[in-house]
Amino acid sequence: MRSTLPHLAASLLLAVPAGVTSAAATAEPAELSTRIQRYHVSYSLNADYTSSETHDWTMQVLKENALSNAKEASISYSTSIEKADVLAAYTLKADGRRIEVPKSNYQVVTNSGNAKDAPVFSDRTRLTVVFPELAVGDTVGFSYKLSQLEPMFPKHFSIVQYFNRNTAYDDVKITIDYPAALWTQVDARELTGAAATEKDGRRQLTWTFANKLPLKNTRRDYSVYEADEVPGLAFSTFKSYAEIAQAYGARATPKAAVTPQVQALADEIAKGRTSPRDTARALYDWVATNITYAGNCIGTGAVVPHDIAFILENKMGDCKDHATLLQALLAARKIESTQALINAGSSFKLARVPVVSRVNHVINYLPAFDLFLDSTSSTTPFGMLPDGSQDKPALLVDGFREGLRTPAPQPGSNVQTMKTRINILDNGSVTGTVEVATKGAYALDLREGLRGAGKQVMDDMVKNVLKGFGYQGSGTFESDDPTALLDTLNYKARFEFKNFTPFPGAGAFAIHPLFTSAAPVARFAASADEEGTPVDFACTNGTSTEEYVFTFPAKMTVLAVPDNMALKTSNQTYKATYRLKGKQLTVLRQVDDRTRGNVCPAAMAAEYDAFAKKLQGNLKSQVVYK
Template identity: 45%
Template sequence: MHTTTLRLFAVTALALASASALAQNAAPAKTASAAKAAAKPEAADEAPARVERQHISYTVQADGSYIEQRESALKVLQAPAIERAKHESISYSASIQTLEVTEAYTRKADGRRVDVPKSNFQVETNEGRAGGGPAFSDIATTSLVFPDVEVGDTVVVNYKLIGKQPMFDRQFSVLDNVSANSYQGDLKVRIDTPASLWSQNRTFGAMKQVRDETVGDRHIVEWTYQNLTPAKDTRRDYSVYKVEDFPGYAFSTFRNYGQIAAAYGERALPKAAPTPRVRKLADEIAAGKKDQREVAKALYEWVSTNIQYAGNCIGLGAVVPRDQEFVLDNRIGDCKDHATLLQALLAAKNVPATQALINAGNVYQLPDIPVASSVNHVLNYLPGLDLYVDATAKGIPFGDLPVAVAGKPVLRVDQPELKAATAPLSSKRNRQRMVTDLIVQEDGSVKGKVEVELEGQPAIETRAAFRKVREKDSQEMIKKYFEAGGLSAQGSFTQDDPQALLDKHRYSAQFEVKQMLPVPGAFPVAPLFFNPMPVATFASSAQYDDSVYESEGQCIGGRSEEIYRIEFPATMKVIAVPPDARQEWEGSSYEAKYTLKGNVLEARRVIVDASQGPVCTQAHNRGYQQFAKKVLPNLKAQLVYQ
C-alpha cells in the first residue's frame, strides 16, 4: 500500500459507526512532459498575511549554552489574518532559559508605532505544589496582544531567550527548513560561536551563505533567504521527508552522529543501573522463565502495558531520563524513561541491552550534518537476540516495531560509531481474509455475517484499537455502525481477547439491516462491515489524475482476500455480475472470480501488493499506480438485480 502505511483510526464505540478503511493518500504530481511544458511554476495563492522580516541569531558560549534572539515582522493583508496577528505566544523552559521581550509593537500602515502595553502581557508557568518542582513540564509561556491591528498593519516582536545551561556540554546544533511555497521577505540567520569550538554547517535549496569567518576568538556564520514570488505547492506526499530537499540550514559542533549517541549515553546509561527495587521487580515479572527471549519478552510486556506515556519537558529532561523510582512510583514516563527502565530490568536478569536513538517522524535518511534534533525517540536494542524493541509504543508485540520506527537508521548508544538500522516491516506478514455471507430479503433488508482474520500490522493495530472499546459499547457496535449510514440494524459482535500483545486477530459480526438495498437496484461488491485492509485500498492510487509521483513515498505491502456469498430471494433476478479479472505487475497481482448459481452469487477476489518498504521509489510508485488503474474498474463493477 503506497504513501501511507497500514494505519487504523482510533476505535471507540462511536468511531466504529463511521469506520473507514486504511488511509492511502497516494501522491500524484505533474507528468514529466507537463512539467517541461510549463514555463514556470504556478504562483501560490496570496496568503492573508506574510512574513516581511525574520531575523534569528544564536550566540553560543564555550560550554554550549546560548542566547537565541528572534525578530519578526508579520504584515496583515486580509481581514481573516487579523485575529491571528494580534496574538503572539513565546514558550521556553523556565529552569534553563529566561525570556526578555525587547520590542513588541504594531506598525500602522501610515508609519505610526503603537507599542504593546504591559497590561497586554500574560505569563503562564508550570510549577509544582507548595514550592515543589513540576512533574511533567517547566514550560513557561508569555503571551502578548498587539493593539489596534488592521489590514495593512505590521506586527513586530523582538525577544531573547537566554540559556542557563546547555543540553549537551560544549555542544551546539541547530537545523531548520523554510517553506518554498510561502512568502519570505527577509530571512537572516546568524550563528556566533567560540572559535575554539569545532563546527560544520551547510545550507539547502535557495538559502545563501553570506558570511563564514573568524573574528578574534569568535566564529561567525550568516545565511539569508528571500522568496518574494512563492510557487504553489504541488507535492501531495510528505510521508518521506529529506531536509536537503527544502530551503534551510544546519549547523553543528558534533563531528558525527556517534558523538550525539555518546553524549546522550553519558547521562542516560548511569540511570539504567538496576536498583534493588528494580531487581526485585524483575524477579517477580520473569519468575519461572529461563530462556533469554522469554525473560526479555516478559519484561518488555510489563513495561509496555504498565508504564503510561508522560512527556518530560523539564529543563534537561528533554535529553536525560527520569530516575527509576519516579517512573515506578507513578507508572509514567516518556520514551527515554521506558527505554531506561526496560534496560535496567533486563540488566537485573543478565539480559544484555542498550538504548538507541532514532527519528520517529517521516525522516528515513539522517541529514549529512549531525544535529541532535534529527533523532527524537529512544528505543532498546538487545544484542543477544539481535532485536530492537520499543516499549513506549503501546500494543506492539515483542519482536515487532511500530511503523514509525521500522526500517530507519539508529544511533546505538553502546556502539556510537556503528552504522545500524531497524528492520523494515515484512510485507508478507500483512494479511487479511474476510468472508461475507448475505441473505437479501424481498424488501431489500439484509441478514449477514462477516468473519475477518488478520495477521501482521493490521492485526496489531486492530487489537490496539479494540482494546479501547468497552464491553457495553461493543454490544451496541452493530447498531451504531449502520446508523452512521442512516440505516436501522441490530446484531452482535465477537472477537478474540484483544488485550494480549499478538500479531494475529479474529473478529466477526452478525447483523440484520432493514431495507438496506433498493429494489430493484445495483451495488458494487464491497465490504459491509468494518475491516482494516479491504482490497479496494490497494487500488486507491488509481483514482488520481493521470499523473506520476514526484517524490518517493512511504509504503508497505500485504495481501487481502475477500470472499462473498450473496443470496437473493426467488422473486428477484440477478441480471448482471462483475466480470472475472486478473492483473499482474512485478510481483503484485489481482484476481477476481464471480460465479452466479441460480440466485446466489459467489465471489472471491485477492490482491497482493508486493511493495517492499518502508520507502518506495518514484518509479515503483508510478508503476504500481498503472497496475491499480487496471484493477479499479473491476472493483467498481456492479451487481445488478430486479
C-alpha cells in the same frame, strides 16, 4: 500501498512567523496571505557551551484569512535551563503609527512543580504576546532573546534553521558567533554566505536569504519529509552521530542501574519464564502496559531520564524513561540491551550534519535477538514497532553501528481475510455472517479500536455498523480478547437487516463488505492527488482477501455478474473471480501488495494510482437481477 503514517513534517520545521510547510515549486506564483519583511537571527556560543539566540522579525498581513494567526506570537523554552526576554513587540499600522504591545497582552503558561520542586515531566514554558489593533495591511514586529544557561549536552552545541519556499521572505540574515578554536561543521543550503570574520578569538559566520517571489505549493503528500531538501542550514560541534549517541548515553546509561527495587520487580515479572526471549517479552509487555507514556522525549531540557524509583512510583514516563526502565529490567535478568535514538516523525534519513533535533525519540535494542522495542506504544506487541519507529536510522548508545536502521515490515506481515455469507430472502432482507482474521498492523489497528469499547458499545456493534452502511438491522458480535499484546485478532458477526435489494422487480447491487474491518480491498483503491507534485511517500505492504457467498431466493433471477479481473504491477497484484452456480454466487477478491520498506520513490506513485483506478472500476461493478 500508501501508508497511513501521520504527516509530521511540521514538527521538523523551526517555528517562524509564516508557520507553513515547504513547497514543491511550480511556475505559478503563490497566493500570499503574509509577507516576512525581515527575519534576523543571531546565535552566540560561549566557551562553556552555554549560548544565546536573538530573533527579530516583522511580518505584514496581506489578507483577512491571516489575521487570526498573525495576532499572536509565542516563545517556547525550558524553564530549568533557559531564560526568555521579549525585546520588542508592536503593531505597525499602515499609516505609520507604531503601537507597542502592552504588558497586559502578555501571557505566560508554565509547567511547574509544587513549590520549588521540579515539574513531573515537562518544564516547558510558553510566553505569548497578542498584537493590538491589527488589521489587513498592518505589520507585526517581534524581537526576543533566548539564553541557554546550561547546554543540552555538555561540550556540544547544534542548531538547525529552515525556510519555506512558498513563503515570501524579503530580508533574512543568520549570524553565528563562536570561539574560533572550536571545531564545527556547517551545511548551508540555498543561502548566500558572507566571508567569515575573526576577532579577539571569536569567529563569526553570516548568511543571507531572500524569497521575494515565492511560487505556489503543489505538494500534497508530506508522509515523507526531509528538511535537508529545503533552504536552510545546520551548524554543529558534533563530529558524527556516534558522538550524539555517546553524549546522550553519558547521562542516560547510569540511570539504568539495577537497584534492589529493579531486581525484585524483574524477578517478579519474569517468574515462570523459561527462556531469555520469553523473559524479555514479559518485561517489555509489563513496561508497555503499566507505564503510561507522557512528557517530553528528546528536546531542550529533556535529555536525561528520571530516576527509576520516580518512574515506578508514578507509573508514568517519557520515551527516555521507558527505555531506561526496560534496559534496567532486562539487565536484572542478564539480558543485554542498549538504548537507541531515532526520528519518530516523517524523516527517514539522517541530516548531512549531525544535529540533535533530527533524533527525537528513544527506544531499546536487544543484540542477542537483533530486535528493536518501543515500549512507549502500549498497543504494539513484542517483536513489532509502531509505524513511526519503523525503517528509521538508529543510533545505538552502546555498540554504535554506522548505517543501522530499524526494520520495516516484510511482505506478508500485514494480512486480513474476510469471509461473508449472505442469504437474500424473498422480501429483499438478508441474514448472514462475517468472519474476519487479521495479522500484523491490521490486527493492531483493530485491537486499539476495540480496547476502549465498553460492553454497551460491543452489544450495539452490529446495529451501529449496519446503520453506518445505511441499513436498519441487528445482530451479535464476538471477538478475541483485544487487550492482549498480540499481532493477530479474529472476530465474527451475525446480522440481519431489511431492504438490501428492492424485490420483487429488477435491480442491481454492488458487492462490498457488510461489516467493518481494518483493511478492506477498497483500501488499496485509494488514489493520490493527481494535481500534487510527485514526491517520495510513506508506503507499506499488505494483503487483503474478501470472500462472499450470496444465496438468492427462488424467485430471483441473476441476469449478470461482474467480469473476472487480474491486475499485476511490480509490487501489487489483484485477482477477482465471480462464479454463479444455480442460486449461489461466490465472489473472491484478493489484493496483495509486496512493497518493501516504508518509503516509496515518487516515480512509483503513478504505478500505484494506475493500479488503484483499475481496481476502483472492478469494485464498482454490480450484480444485476430480476
